[in-house]
Structure formats: structure tokens, C-alpha cells
Amino acid sequence: MKNNILLLMFLIAGNAFVTGQVGILTSNPQGPLHIDGAKDNPTTGTPTAIQQTNDVIITPEGRLGVGTIAPDSSSSVEVNTTSKGFLPPRMTNTQRDAIALPATGLMIYSITSKCLQTNIGTPAAPNWGCVAVQGSTGAAVVQVNSYTPNTPAGSAASETCLGSICVRHNGTVNEGSILLRSNTGASIPNSSVAGFQVATSGINQGDTEIVNLTTTYTQFYRGGASAGEFINYQVCTGTGENYRIFLTMVASVFNPGAGNGMYLLNLERIR
Known part of the structure; x- marks a missing residue:
């Protein structure tokens, strides 16, 4: 066994010295390092698409191809398959x-x-x-949540940031408001902020503004009056990004007492 391993190493080294390429289970490497898992590639010419499905290659540019000998030039790693998936940690x-x-x-x-x-x-x-x-x-959504106490009155919500915007609540009991700012380090002009309140009283109200989101917080429409009421916000930035904000005051389950509770602040980015 030891002699066989040494022989394989000499063969690989010899092939690399002659061609500048290393082929494992193939005498016809298509790149600096080429592994033919099923050992079904031809001795000359380019492997077919079916033959490439079990190949792994490193290109001269350092790109890694799995299931392809020609990973896309815009990627560092391309996995080409129609029968398996990518499994992250x-x-x-x-x-x-x-x-x-x-x-x-x-x-x-x-x-x-x-x-x-x-x-x-x-x-x-x-x-x-x-x-x-x-x-x-099928739109991709990235979402973050934040629970924020509204007592004592005026205690500001913890900041929640996603993409190019940050949002918080001013912490006021009942008739509070949300605040928005730019998270890019610069102003975002011509941004649309639309809020719509659904109230338990059945009186629904809305407000829409076209504003410049600056790097400091700007206060917008009210943020809910009592438990069970909520506000939906739609934010479309001047750079074309779209966000949704859902805000409601959660009842006294979290903080018993009249006028007490917590705000649930949910921020989503729709890519």
C-alpha cells in the first residue's frame, strides 16, 4: 500500500512538472488541479456536461468549480447541480x-x-x-425584531438597523411615534415613508411623506395607541430599497400595570 501511494505521488508530481497541471483520476486535466470523481472523463478533449457532474476543478484564476470545469467568471465558487442542494452549517x-x-x-x-x-x-x-x-x-426577506419597554414614559426603543435604514420608537406610552434615520453615513433623498394605523376603535388613519432620511433620527407618524392596535409602515428609499415596519404595543403580559407594556418592532427588507 505504501509503495502504491508513493507511486501515485510520483505520477502526480511528474504530470504537474510536465504540464503545469495536476489531474487526479484523470490523465486529461482541464486546470491546475482537476479531480474526476467517477474517472469517466475522456483522455483528450473536453469532458461532456454529464461527465463534469462528478468533477472538481481549480482554475488558473483560483475559482473553484464543483460539477463544472468552467465556474462562472463572476463567482469564486460555483456548485453546478440539478439533483442536490447546498447544505450550510x-x-x-x-x-x-x-x-x-x-x-x-x-x-x-x-x-x-x-x-x-x-x-x-x-x-x-x-x-x-x-x-x-x-x-x-418569492421575494427574499431579511427580518429583525426588537421588543422595547414603553415605561418609564419616554424611554426610547433600542435601535434596530437593517440595510440602509435604522428605526426606533420614541418610547412614549400610547401615542408614540417611530423614528427613522439613514444607516449609510449619508443622507438618502426622495424617500417615501407611508404609515397606516389599524385601531381597535375602528378608526383607521394613514400618513405618507416624501423626505430625506438623514443620519440623525426624524420622527414620523404615530406608533400605536393601545394593546392590539398596530401600524404598518412601507419605506421606499431614494436608492430603490424597500422595507416594511410592523409596530404594535404588546399587552401587559410583559409588564403588568395600566399603560404598561412593550413595543414589538419588526423590520423587514424586501430585496
Whole structure:
């Protein structure tokens, strides 16, 4: 066995020295490193699409192809298959939160939340949001939630940021309002902010404004009057991004007492 391994290493090294390419299970490598898993490629010419389905290649540009010998030039890694899927790391939220300094954009599958999650925050301050699919439209949605106490009166909501906007509630009991700002470091002109309140009294009200979202918070329409009432906001930025904000005051389950409760602030980005 040891002699066979040494012989294989000499053959690979010899082929690399002569051609500048290494082929494993193929004498006809199509790149610097080419593995033919099923050993079904031709000795000359280009493998067919079916023959490539079991191949792995590294191109001269450093791109990795799985199931293809020609990964797309816009990708670093391309997996080409019509019969299998991509399986990301699966873990609980506790295990996810133990990841040291997770990179912005890092993705996992949360078996706690039962969704794909991506870090939309920073390595030092992770903010994990679920990536979901919206109904029959198939639009990708990234969503983050925040519970915020409305007592004592005037206690501002914790900031919730997603994409190019940040949102918070002013914390006022009953007739509170939401506040929005730009999260890009610059003003976002010609942005539309539309709010519609559904009240238990049956009196529904709405408001729409065209504004410049600046880097400091601007207060908008009211944010709910009592438990069971809610506001839906639609934000379309001047740069073409679309967001939904759902805000309601949750009853005294969380904070007993007249006028007490918590605001549920849900921010979604529809890509």
C-alpha cells in the first residue's frame, strides 16, 4: 500500500512538472488541479456536461468549480447541480452566538429559529436576521425584531438597523411615534415613508411623506395607541430599497400595570 501511494505521488508530481497541471483520476486535466470523481472523463478533449457532474476543478484564476470545469467568471465558487442542494452549517442559536467575531455576511442555518440566518451586523456587534421567502412572489426577506419597554414614559426603543435604514420608537406610552434615520453615513433623498394605523376603535388613519432620511433620527407618524392596535409602515428609499415596519404595543403580559407594556418592532427588507 505504501509503495502504491508513493507511486501515485510520483505520477502526480511528474504530470504537474510536465504540464503545469495536476489531474487526479484523470490523465486529461482541464486546470491546475482537476479531480474526476467517477474517472469517466475522456483522455483528450473536453469532458461532456454529464461527465463534469462528478468533477472538481481549480482554475488558473483560483475559482473553484464543483460539477463544472468552467465556474462562472463572476463567482469564486460555483456548485453546478440539478439533483442536490447546498447544505450550510446547522446549529442552535446558542452555538451561533458562541462564534467568535462572526464576519458580516456570515450565514448559518438556525435549528432554533428554523431559518437561514446571516449576520447583518459587524463582527464585534453581530445582528443575526432570518432570510425568508415572501409568499408566492418569492421575494427574499431579511427580518429583525426588537421588543422595547414603553415605561418609564419616554424611554426610547433600542435601535434596530437593517440595510440602509435604522428605526426606533420614541418610547412614549400610547401615542408614540417611530423614528427613522439613514444607516449609510449619508443622507438618502426622495424617500417615501407611508404609515397606516389599524385601531381597535375602528378608526383607521394613514400618513405618507416624501423626505430625506438623514443620519440623525426624524420622527414620523404615530406608533400605536393601545394593546392590539398596530401600524404598518412601507419605506421606499431614494436608492430603490424597500422595507416594511410592523409596530404594535404588546399587552401587559410583559409588564403588568395600566399603560404598561412593550413595543414589538419588526423590520423587514424586501430585496
